Amino acid sequence: GENVEQHPSTLSVQEGDSAVIKCTYSDSASNYFPWYKQELGKRPQLIIDIRSNVGEKKDQRIAVTLNKTAKHFSLHITETQPEDSAVYFCAASSPTGRRALTFGSGTRLQVQP
């Protein structure tokens, strides 16, 4: 089945700096890659997603890039703000097999004011 690895597990940046979180996946057939943000004790919320027919997608300060050959995708947050502090999860879904999301283990982002 699908395996998703996420790095780093924790990330601390200064306010205004950029943050990058990377994920790798194992199933070359995977075609959907969402990113979720989870604040302490809250539900995960979808912040951006990308499909395999696109190499990059951007939404204001957030962007996601996908490299299908290397089987990895990354979340980029620019001009970080204290309210970006949260746990971020990547996930992948394949049209074969169980066709449900497999999540990475999460990255705790701390933005220092």
Added chain:
Amino acid sequence: DGGITQSPKYLFRKEGQNVTLSCEQNLNHDAMYWYRQDPGQGLRLIYYSQIVNDFQKGDIAEGYSVSREKKESFPLTVTSAQKNPTAFYLCASSLWDRGGNQPQHFGDGTRLSIL
């Protein structure tokens, strides 16, 4: 999302007891999912359902059971066979297509503890 309601918010289980967590959605989504989240860890899939009266085991189904009698509802029962049930349980739903690549929307979760 306001369209997915989980209850209760907090639940306590006694030794040997079965407990049921409720999940209801009014988003007209076909697929529903249950995840378990342990402190500082990611989401692990317990069960999922793509259509009424059908469901599949996820990665950690042992000690859990589900039913899908209505499109809107997907209750999860934590049985006494689940020896370590303390966790945060999240329900999610999505539209369904053959590719399985529709965004999932989550409820607010139920925090289950052992008495």
